[in-house]
Amino acid sequence: MRTNPTGRQLRFGTELRKLRERAGLSATEAGQLLGIRQTQVSNMEAGRVGVGAERLRTIARHYDCSDKALVEALAAMAPDRKRGWWEEYRELLSSGLLDLAEAEHHARSLRSTTTARIPGLLQTREYALEIFRQAVVELSPPDIEHRLSFRIKRQAVLFREENPTPYAATVHEAALRMKVGGPTIARQQLRHLLYMSERKHVTLRAISFDVGAYPGSGQSIYYLHGAVPQLDTIQLDQSHGATFVDAEAQLHKYRTLFDRIEAIALSPAKTRDLIHNVMRDL
Known part of the structure; x- marks a missing residue:
């Protein structure tokens, strides 16, 4: 688990939270939908836990996000593990x-x-x-x-x-x-x-x-x-x-x-x- 997420990682987590909120889901409901604990949802949204590109697309489908351009832009951010x-x-x-x-x-x-x-x-x-x-x-x-x-x-x-x-x-x-x-x-x-x-x-x-x-x-x-x-x-x-x-x-x-x-x-x-x-x- 990341202890000090970068600004980009925090932003990615924020966008995950926005997707969930637009779907009208609480963190607990999102966890049930995704088959994970509420704490894991919170950690993803806080940038403390990474999310792969395919996992991001799966989450977006569960959240009924139809904005393909946004989803693909987030998917491109997801696997960014290179140290700048x-x-x-x-x-x-x-x-x-x-x-x-x-x-x-x-x-x-x-x-x-x-x-x-x-x-x-x-x-x-x-x-x-x-x-x-x-x-x-x-x-x-x-x-x-x-x-x-x-x-x-x-x-x-x-x-x-x-x-x-x-x-x-x-x-x-x-x-x-x-x-x-x-x-x-x-x-x-x-x-x-x-x-x-x-x-x-x-x-x-x-x-x-x-x-x-x-x-x-x-x-x-x-x-x-x-x-x-x-x-x-x-x-x-x-x-x-x-x-x-x-x-x-x-x-x-x-x-x-x-x-x-x-x-x-x-x-x-x-x-x-x-x-x-x-x-x-x-």
Whole structure:
């Protein structure tokens, strides 16, 4: 039995519970239907016990789930026993950061919107280092190095030789103009944004100061698309740390929010023009 399920394992268990609840079954009733104890049902739904792909399909049939796309997406999650690169940081960083890397690794596509900082997947090493040095709770040099190497390794999802993850980032002009680390580092970061914006699977849009207030302004939001919409995940940056959201109503709300934000943002071409203008102002 797992003592510390990963975020992905917990999410799988949560989706099992949702299937059962949609079927109108209690855990005890589900156990009777499946021929197992209620405690085993609870352990599966808590991510403490693994479920194979065929067992998942059997459970879905007993729960009268007719959503084949969702069932197959869950079946693909079920046998995932491989240890990802992020596991080497298990004793060094918070579980939330490891869960984020795991979710990014499996995401079909990514969307983000930021106001005051360049998003992590697009940061240069020097820019990220300055951000970590300015943490409210001062980090030790080893802690900074762990976080820095972890952030750079996360960016590998954008550089895969086969099927790099599509990424749409919306960045406020304030983040582009903020001289993090001084003019030299800031200019280097802007050049990197231009380079990344030319990659086919990366879409970069900026929100200019002219827009004024807009939906979601002031928030840093990260949307990770799963194999089906029900398996999407949202990460929100809070003062106490990152929060993950996956309730269906919230997923719909934030999908709509991203659509509205991207609609008011500059086109990718005009965004590159803005970045060039900011670089000239440095």
